[in-house]
Amino acid sequence: MAVQKNLRITEQLEAWVNDNKGHAVLGTTAQYIPALGKVDPGKLGICMIDEDGNYYCAGDTDVEFTLQSISKALTFVALSHHYGLEFVLERVDVEPTGEAFNSIVPFEIHRPNKPFNPFINAGAITISSLLPGQNAQKKFAYLKGFLEELLGHPLEIDKEVYDSEWATSHRNRALAYYLKEAKFLELEVEEALDIYISQCSIKVSVKDLALLGLILAYDGYNPITKVKHFSEEIAQVTKVLMVTCGMYNSSGNFAAHVGIPAKSGVSGGIMGAVPPKLHSQTYEFRAGAGIGVYGPAIDVQGNSAAGTMMLRQISKEWDLSIF
């Protein structure tokens, strides 16, 4: 029975990967980070995990890629878990900006008393600098350790991606100097950037993203290991941020057409958290799921072009929207 279910779902996912692979032409790999720019744009893979720990995977699922902006959701969780949500929300707001993720405009025009949200680069670099630890190395070690606890295996940095971003991060450097001037950063600019670029360069698989999504869907609880990793309150605010800012300036469209709290990265990864929906009429994933997607051709907003289209189809067919 379990084998049949696994086969049915996996075959369905395979079909949807094939239906959506072609949408990669609507995007390109992230050219502004040379190491990301040169990967094969045509790949598309997905893994879903259910509450019993069964993985359902299809397409290009054996590729490792870097977290990029998906790390911003996880750093927000890690910092909130250590210092409490109140501490974090005093320092970073939860408002969408309507500007690009790396824009300096909202900051310079509005001169806010804190960055608008933790998913734009200004907010994320601020969050990275605030992580517990006396220097950049210790702060990053805290974050990495926290993520390793969630995933149950060690993590590594992709050195090539790190070096490539470090050498070309002119805009993030400029942004970090603004943040430093506004007294938002706890570290020097180069140190804060080191943590930020390190977290963006952590290597993951679609399976990892699916598990992280499941833990968020279950409000900080891992239903497989029965470990509670962080509070429901933190999970809720993180999912609110994922819905309102997780897909940047496509967040409204993504909410309308997919309706799954999600966070994207310019490497082409998407992490989705599907909460339980027991009244749903459809058969699959009524008890919730985690989703990991990889499709490195990204659209102008910075989201996987084929991945977004595939999630649209999956959510519609399996009634996964939270709305």
Ligand code: DON
């Ligand atoms: O700072 C950057 O530009 C990248 N390291 C991360 C940006 C990103 O992933 C935005 N996502 N869609």
